[in-house]
Amino acid sequence: MKSVLPSQRCSCRAFQHAIRPRRFASTASSNTSATASRKNRWLGVLFVTATAAGAGAYVRSQGPGSTTLNEETFTKYSLVSREPVSATSSLFTLRPRYPSGSNYDVYENAWRIGVWSVMFKQPQLQIGRDYTPLPTTSATTLTVDEENEGYLQFFIRKDPFGEVSRYLHTLSIGADIEMRGPQIECVIPEETKEIVFIAGGTGIAPALQAGHSLLSRRNDESRPKIHILWANRLKEDCLGGVSDTPRTLPSRGSWFPWFGTETVAPEQAAPAPAPAPAPLGEAASLIVKELEALKSQYPGQVKVDYYLDEENRFIRKDDISEAVKSSGSDGSLRKKLILVSGPEGFIGYMAGPKVWAQGQELQGPVQGVIKELDLKDWAVWKL
Numbered sequence: 001m002k003s004v005l006p007s008q009r010c011s012c013r014a015f016q017h018a019i020r021p022r023r024f025a026s027t028a029s030s031n032t033s034a035t036a037s038r039k040n041r042w043l044g045v046l047f048v049t050a051t052a053a054g055a056g057a058y059v060r061s062q063g064p065g066s067t068t069l070n071e072e073t074f075t076k077y078s079l080v081s082r083e084p085v086s087a088t089s090s091l092f093t094l095r096p097r098y099p100s101g102s103n104y105d106v107y108e109n110a111w112r113i114g115v116w117s118v119m120f121k122q123p124q125l126q127i128g129r130d131y132t133p134l135p136t137t138s139a140t141t142l143t144v145d146e147e148n149e150g151y152l153q154f155f156i157r158k159d160p161f162g163e164v165s166r167y168l169h170t171l172s173i174g175a176d177i178e179m180r181g182p183q184i185e186c187v188i189p190e191e192t193k194e195i196v197f198i199a200g201g202t203g204i205a206p207a208l209q210a211g212h213s214l215l216s217r218r219n220d221e222s223r224p225k226i227h228i229l230w231a232n233r234l235k236e237d238c239l240g241g242v243s244d245t246p247r248t249l250p251s252r253g254s255w256f257p258w259f260g261t262e263t264v265a266p267e268q269a270a271p272a273p274a275p276a277p278a279p280l281g282e283a284a285s286l287i288v289k290e291l292e293a294l295k296s297q298y299p300g301q302v303k304v305d306y307y308l309d310e311e312n313r314f315i316r317k318d319d320i321s322e323a324v325k326s327s328g329s330d331g332s333l334r335k336k337l338i339l340v341s342g343p344e345g346f347i348g349y350m351a352g353p354k355v356w357a358q359g360q361e362l363q364g365p366v367q368g369v370i371k372e373l374d375l376k377d378w379a380v381w382k383l
């Protein structure tokens with residue numbers, strides 16, 4: 001996703017108003033638009049209500065030189081640390097450059113709504129890119145004081161040819177990073193009981209957010225659940241991760257264009273022994289530790305399955321089918337969500353591409369693997 005700062009302003013999604021109406025796509029909704037609008041109306045209403053509540057906390061802090069994160073102006077943060085997670089990705093810790101008691105409230109409101117992001121500015125090129133704050137868990141390195149001071153952490157992959165991710169990886173500790181937000185990417189309705197989250201690469205950051213947002217709703221007696229299917233190219237990205245669903249058959253189908261878009265039926269796939277997982281310890285990837293922490297915090301409510309391109313294990317139609325089958329909730333779009341997050345090609349392969357129309361990025365119809373599954377009572381959202 002390319003975003004250009006106002007001097008080069010274009011009709012990019014990221015420069016539209018951060019709080020903007022969004023509607024879920026669903027396999028059911030791709031059939032008739034009338035049905036879609038009926039089914040989605042409640043989501044629109046919910047969205048406006050929820051985001052209005054969320055906006056309240058930071059609208060007051062808008063204006064030039066604001067010390068509180070807001071969606072209109074860029075707020076300065078300092079780079080506290082950058083720890084490598086793998087050869088291509090790092091954990092960034094940032095703190096607000098100037099003290100403000102309000103940042104914590106801004107984040108809290110966004111967490112309550114669902115999945116959110118902020119936009120980082122690359123000042124030399126005047127371009128911006130979106131990044132997803134990680135929730136704080138028992139695996140996080142943040143102290144309570146740091147949380148209260150408004151520290152944020154991000155899992156960012158360095159694209160060797162990418163303008164902003166490369167820039168962020170060259171900054172010295174203590175350097176300023178300007179950001180604005182929160183941008184609400186997806187509302188998780190209060191009624192949601194179950195999420196199947198299909199993540200590719202750094203798409204895991206919104207999955208952690210979705211898990212945190214869904215499971216921290218303490219007023220829910222029926223204990224909602226999240227099942228995360230996380231695909232990575234390299235083992236080092238998810239070192240130590242052990243799938244919760246036993247799997248004996250690997251697959252060859254891949255969303256990577258250069259592997260083709262074929263999906264391989266399980267019976268065609270060559271059997272191979274399951275890879276021996278690294279014990280969860282110091283060697284485990286930081287994100288794997290975060291996922292384990294989420295599981296420990298909410299026992300029985302979180303499932304994670306890992307897929308690895310370099311070991312020919314890809315997320316197949318059957319895997320998604322299994323994940324949605326284990327659902328116990330009744331058939332209501334309010335209760336069951338499939339979220340898809342990752343590189344454009346990954347999202348397109350799983351759920352069809354997002355589309356541009358009238359200067360806006362829209363969800364577009366559900367296509368790809370998820371359409372083939374024809375899951376009528378699941379709402380689908382592409383992040």
Ligand SMILES: Cc1cc2nc3c(=O)[nH]c(=O)nc-3n(C[C@H](O)[C@H](O)[C@H](O)COP(=O)(O)OP(=O)(O)OC[C@H]3O[C@@H](n4cnc5c(N)ncnc54)[C@H](O)[C@@H]3O)c2cc1C
Nearest residue numbers: 001117129130131132155156157161162163164165202205
């Ligand atoms: C809501 C949201 C949340 C996100 N959260 C995260 C997150 O938490 N962590 C994370 O790492 N990423 C996240 N991303 C992705 C992030 O915003 C950036 O897209 C990513 O960091 C790459 O940006 P870049 O400026 O480094 O690369 P870009 O400069 O945008 O380049 C991306 C790729 O496109 C290629 N490219 C550029 N220009 C051309 C061209 N003209 N022709 C052909 N190829 C070209 C480049 O070579 C490069 O490989 C998120 C994205 C969104 C939309």
